[in-house]
Amino acid sequence: MASRLHLNVFVPTTGHHEASWRLPGTTPERVDDVHYYREIAQTAERGRFDSIFLADVPAVGRHADRVAQSSFEPLTLLSALALVTEHIGLIGTASTTYTEPYNLARQFSSLDHISGGRAGWNIVTSWSSAAAHNFGFDGRLGHTDRYERATEYLEVAIALWDSWEDDAVVVDRERGIYADADRVHRIDHAGPHFRVRGPLNAARSPQGHPVLVQAGSSVEGRAFAARFAEAIFTAQVDLGDAQDFYRDVKAQAAAFGRDPDTVKILPGLSPIIGSTEAEARRIEQDLTDLSIPEVGLAHLSSRFDDVDLSGFPLDGPVPLHALPHPEDVQGAQSRSRVIFDMVEREPGLTLRGLLHRLAGARGHGTIVGTPEQVADRIVTWFESGAADGFNIMPPYLPGSFDAFVDHVVPILQSRGVFRTEYEGTTLRDHYGLPRPAARRSS
Numbered sequence: 001m002a003s004r005l006h007l008n009v010f011v012p013t014t015g016h017h018e019a020s021w022r023l024p025g026t027t028p029e030r031v032d033d034v035h036y037y038r039e040i041a042q043t044a045e046r047g048r049f050d051s052i053f054l055a056d057v058p059a060v061g062r063h064a065d066r067v068a069q070s071s072f073e074p075l076t077l078l079s080a081l082a083l084v085t086e087h088i089g090l091i092g093t094a095s096t097t098y099t100e101p102y103n104l105a106r107q108f109s110s111l112d113h114i115s116g117g118r119a120g121w122n123i124v125t126s127w128s129s130a131a132a133h134n135f136g137f138d139g140r141l142g143h144t145d146r147y148e149r150a151t152e153y154l155e156v157a158i159a160l161w162d163s164w165e166d167d168a169v170v171v172d173r174e175r176g177i178y179a180d181a182d183r184v185h186r187i188d189h190a191g192p193h194f195r196v197r198g199p200l201n202a203a204r205s206p207q208g209h210p211v212l213v214q215a216g217s218s219v220e221g222r223a224f225a226a227r228f229a230e231a232i233f234t235a236q237v238d239l240g241d242a243q244d245f246y247r248d249v250k251a252q253a254a255a256f257g258r259d260p261d262t263v264k265i266l267p268g269l270s271p272i273i274g275s276t277e278a279e280a281r282r283i284e285q286d287l288t289d290l291s292i293p294e295v296g297l298a299h300l301s302s303r304f305d306d307v308d309l310s311g312f313p314l315d316g317p318v319p320l321h322a323l324p325h326p327e328d329v330q331g332a333q334s335r336s337r338v339i340f341d342m343v344e345r346e347p348g349l350t351l352r353g354l355l356h357r358l359a360g361a362r363g364h365g366t367i368v369g370t371p372e373q374v375a376d377r378i379v380t381w382f383e384s385g386a387a388d389g390f391n392i393m394p395p396y397l398p399g400s401f402d403a404f405v406d407h408v409v410p411i412l413q414s415r416g417v418f419r420t421e422y423e424g425t426t427l428r429d430h431y432g433l434p435r436p437a438a439r440r441s442s
């Protein structure tokens, strides 16, 4: 059993439930107000969370007219939050498919400097086809091609972060030497996707480099995660599947010569919390009643490479035969598998029923109940080798996150699985991750 639970909060606009922006008490009017996110980040700190996390897709989603959207790009927003928080880790998403490693290595180095060592990068290859059209492509790159590019991308980014040795900046006024040139190195990378000379124009940052986070769980995604990731976000709804995933990724990390304990696995969990189970069920029903089927259908279709589902009756069976097989999906493979399995486990599920299941957390784990029930679920998974912690996905903000911090966290603390105070200052400290040594490249 791992000794300490880790908690990240995944912060979307008004909450993870697609109808959250219509629920009384949420404030879609504030999704472009930096202070709205400051308040959430400060709540996370009050709850002694390890980190907050911002997702990103560089495109307007389908049905952007019927779901709350924020205008903020994650690294910009996290830089602002760095100055109004003290402890919380700041994890931002950026794409290896639609950015260049030199630019991105600089940006994350900046965030790590600005925040005093609290930066994390959620590395994504961008499964959404909408993004491709904003970057000169007619459609998304294939799944394998995206992961190949991502692998070379990471080699370049890490080499750039390592291009300044820790003690390269000497500030010797007397001799007129600001930095020791022998401790700053070119990387001279030349590969199929990138040619980068280096060095980076940024001194090595407090954490050496940002904590590397990854969120793809396909065969290729797991292999990539096992090689690079220090924290892994994953969608798991079944305890047995989550345990298999946990064992598999840790074993693959060990095969890369890594200590499996330096790879933290954090399944998503979206809790609807009430003071009684009946109250929690009422909130769930309110959210379901506010859901718009066309939004859910568009989302489901996007998970299956944009297959057209508009002709199928909502109260008929889920048309599995019309969906591409998960292993053939070129977008988000592992999520399509989660959805496929969900339908196969529940014969008789209608299309409308599936949309309701997915409306809250898009295939991540959900729980509806009292603070004790939510804490039990967390501790059970944590203690049975399914998770090192959780990616908490509040269904509506700020209410459901306040409820988690005020009522679930104290139970986890009293059961001795979660910290009562921060013990370190960096995101690596919170997750118990070592600071990487700078590898010399030339």
Ligand SMILES: Cc1cc2nc3c(=O)[nH]c(=O)nc-3n(C[C@H](O)[C@H](O)[C@H](O)COP(=O)(O)O)c2cc1C
Binding pocket: 010, 054, 055, 056, 057, 093, 123, 124, 125, 126, 127, 128, 143, 215, 216, 217, 218, 219, 220, 221, 222, 233, 234, 235, 268, 331, 332, 333, 334, 335, 391
């Ligand atoms: C918690 C979580 C957050 C994610 N956030 C993003 C994101 O912000 N942007 C993005 O393009 N993909 C995001 N993804 C999708 C993954 O990066 C990945 O594309 C997806 O899980 C499918 O990967 P696979 O094909 O290896 O299974 C996220 C996935 C998870 C589990």
